Amino acid sequence: MAIYEPRIGIKQWAEADRPREKLMLHGRRHLTDAELIAILIVSGNTEESAVDLSKRILASCNHDLDALGRLEVKDLCKFRGIGEARAISIVGALELGRRRKPGTTEMVRILSAHDCHRELSPVLTDLPHEEFWILLLNRANQVITKHQVSKGGLTGTVADPKVIFKIALEHNAAYVVLAHNHPSGNLKPSPEDLLLTRNLVSAGKLLDLHILDHLIITNKSFFSFNDDGLI
Incomplete structure (x- = not known):
């Protein structure tokens, strides 16, 4: 007979393994793509933690962030646990990242x-x-x-x-x-x-x-x- 094992949520993980705490302790570059997305969506669903749900979303795009960035809100809402508000957070964050460029105090000059x-x-x-x-x-x-x-x-x-x-x-x-x-x-x-x-x-x-x-x-x-x- 299979033994029932209750799902362990992120709050029950070791502190160093929680995405937010991991970012605070070790810095953003130590987080995986799935962990960064998990920070955006806050929580998962009844069967998956936020990280597991994020991994499934990434897997649907072959772990390609450019492909993920092309998804619309309606596409992300197809994943159980992703409502409109969470989908908007993901789309907004990826768009902001796309627009980001190295800071400069000088005006950009166009030569070509x-x-x-x-x-x-x-x-x-x-x-x-x-x-x-x-x-x-x-x-x-x-x-x-x-x-x-x-x-x-x-x-x-x-x-x-x-x-x-x-x-x-x-x-x-x-x-x-x-x-x-x-x-x-x-x-x-x-x-x-x-x-x-x-x-x-x-x-x-x-x-x-x-x-x-x-x-x-x-x-x-x-x-x-x-x-x-x-x-």
Whole structure:
């Protein structure tokens, strides 16, 4: 006859094995990915500790944090013990980590399409839909800010030139870099992409707001209109 063994929750573990206590005692770098996620979800379910539940979530993504970062709230809520609030905590934490970059007291200077991609890829990768963003620069090619212009569906998004130039003028920008993502992974500009870029370049000249580049960004690479001679 099988012997019933009650589940041991995290609170009953040795203090050094509890994720929060382990972080306080040894520092964040001593925690596994599952333990870090367990801190976010606080507790597990009636059959699993928070760490065990976190391990199962990671296993569903082949222990790939990038894949985990692509999950939506509804995907995480499919796991027993993960409600909407916990799912939002996981999604929010991973998005914050994606946007994080080494601190600097100097303004970032843009000198190439690769520099533009470095600034914009954190907000335009791993999305299931298209978004259109602009990167605004001063006359020294330093980044003032980046701004979302529109959000669309799987196959496209609409970028209103009036909105783009209004935002640029409000921030006293001298140069504008356009960018949008292709969730399909296709880097080829569509006829609509080419027409929009031409129109924005022409309008920008009248306003003394120069369009430096337009990037199409996918999860693995990017396409530069400027590098390809299209601007």
